[in-house]
Amino acid sequence: MAELRRAARLQYKRAVLWTHARRGDLVCRLMLHEHLDDPYPLYEHIRAHGPVYRSRAGVQAVTAHELCSQVLRGSAFARRNEEPAAGPGARTAPAASQTSAPGDVDGSGTGTGEGTAPAEGGGAAGDEPGDTSFLEAEVADHMRWRRLVAPAFRPRKIAEYRKRTEEVAHRLIDTALARGGTFDVVTDFASPLPITVISELLGITDVDVDRFAYYGLVTGRAIDGIRSARQAAEFRAAARELNAMFTNLVGKRRGEPGEDLVSELLRSQDGDQLPEQEIIGTCQLLLTAGFETTTNLVSNAVLRLLSDRSQWEALVGDPGLAPAVAEESLRFDPPVQYSIRVAREALTLGDRPVPVGTVLMLVLGAANRDPVIFPDPHRFDISRSGAGQHLAFLSGAHYCVGAPLARMETDVALSVLAERAPELHRAGPLRRRPTAALRGLLSLPVSARR
Numbered sequence: 001m002a003e004l005r006r007a008a009r010l011q012y013k014r015a016v017l018w019t020h021a022r023r024g025d026l027v028c029r030l031m032l033h034e035h036l037d038d039p040y041p042l043y044e045h046i047r048a049h050g051p052v053y054r055s056r057a058g059v060q061a062v063t064a065h066e067l068c069s070q071v072l073r074g075s076a077f078a079r080r081n082e083e084p085a086a087g088p089g090a091r092t093a094p095a096a097s098q099t100s101a102p103g104d105v106d107g108s109g110t111g112t113g114e115g116t117a118p119a120e121g122g123g124a125a126g127d128e129p130g131d132t133s134f135l136e137a138e139v140a141d142h143m144r145w146r147r148l149v150a151p152a153f154r155p156r157k158i159a160e161y162r163k164r165t166e167e168v169a170h171r172l173i174d175t176a177l178a179r180g181g182t183f184d185v186v187t188d189f190a191s192p193l194p195i196t197v198i199s200e201l202l203g204i205t206d207v208d209v210d211r212f213a214y215y216g217l218v219t220g221r222a223i224d225g226i227r228s229a230r231q232a233a234e235f236r237a238a239a240r241e242l243n244a245m246f247t248n249l250v251g252k253r254r255g256e257p258g259e260d261l262v263s264e265l266l267r268s269q270d271g272d273q274l275p276e277q278e279i280i281g282t283c284q285l286l287l288t289a290g291f292e293t294t295t296n297l298v299s300n301a302v303l304r305l306l307s308d309r310s311q312w313e314a315l316v317g318d319p320g321l322a323p324a325v326a327e328e329s330l331r332f333d334p335p336v337q338y339s340i341r342v343a344r345e346a347l348t349l350g351d352r353p354v355p356v357g358t359v360l361m362l363v364l365g366a367a368n369r370d371p372v373i374f375p376d377p378h379r380f381d382i383s384r385s386g387a388g389q390h391l392a393f394l395s396g397a398h399y400c401v402g403a404p405l406a407r408m409e410t411d412v413a414l415s416v417l418a419e420r421a422p423e424l425h426r427a428g429p430l431r432r433r434p435t436a437a438l439r440g441l442l443s444l445p446v447s448a449r450r
């Protein structure tokens, strides 16, 4: 009975989203994936309404780089709703986290706003086991968690991982070339590379690359909101499998510590006081955040380079340009397209009053093409100066903790590809990931032979 009610609620909410979209609501159109191929013209329509666009989806979409930065760097906005301190209005305001979205028509995230059923708290992960990662934590806990995890991403560690990343990248290219040079950039290279690296970093020994890629797909899709009973079931099953895998791993590492991140978390100063479920939640977060986004960055960058041969050839001529390519790709086509924040105090944003509980959709993909910051913003230009001002990793307290790892992996991936497959070109139609929040490819067939 509960399942039936849930399915009916999902259908109802999807219908509401659809109705608003048909009446011209631009955020609802985005959430219904009407612009997966190229959302950037839609962002320009949103920007044309002013730096803050009020959507019937119950969010205000922010496209200006300056305002997004202001929100992220200040303390007036939270990742999720904080009640009751946040005051009136806060109770009905949707929870917001990396796992909830304006299109979260599951009712477990942000809901669909005015005229629709209220949100019920929790992220898309909601009541799933292992959902106690620091993404959901209060500020004090969040800072403690960052302190615990940060050592794994320090420059010395990244330099250590680099060697292994190069080995894996070369092995993947060896395999692709041995098969005749026709391969899929996503499934044969950009996906297995970061999956292998983050798994080894966490101390997972029996990596099933295809299964992990599936977890990435399922959790990535949930960021846009759960849309159907089937999707909810898939998500729950994936969360259960991940939870079981990490419960097992944490148990093993307690008895038999190694040099991996799980052992380090267990050894850490606060180790004894860390609830097991929090360690497990953090591992799940690091695994899924740690490859899906990097896969998308590498694939987006390769697609862009192959669409503009002169820039691909510039990289082939000088693989040392790979970090610049990564930075311009992060700006031009970021893997994370938006992030949700909730106002915990009343303030003014631009010239707009923002009451407590207001939900903001920070459209990173639009901020990264703000003409005020980036001249000729719709041009992909690997020689651009100032590309690094993008917000692809956010800024402020939640700045991506894995950014140094992602940059190193992308640098290695692009330079190895350019060195080993200089004649690389497209060899078939691409397929996109079906999400608005995460931007990337499911498939990009290429050939390394002339």
Ligand code: HEM
Binding pocket: 079, 097, 098, 134, 135, 146, 198, 285, 286, 289, 290, 291, 293, 294, 297, 334, 335, 336, 338, 339, 340, 392, 393, 394, 397, 398, 399, 400, 401, 402, 403, 405, 406
């Ligand atoms: C190109 C690759 C990546 C991109 C574009 C990216 C982007 C982001 C963004 C936008 C956020 C903020 C989410 C929000 O608050 O709404 C974030 C947070 C985070 N990312 Fe990444 N990420 C990438 C790679 C990685 C990697 C490789 C790891 C770990 C191995 C990682 C771990 C995390 C974690 C743990 C957080 C939460 C940080 C916090 O809340 O303090 N990310 N990332």
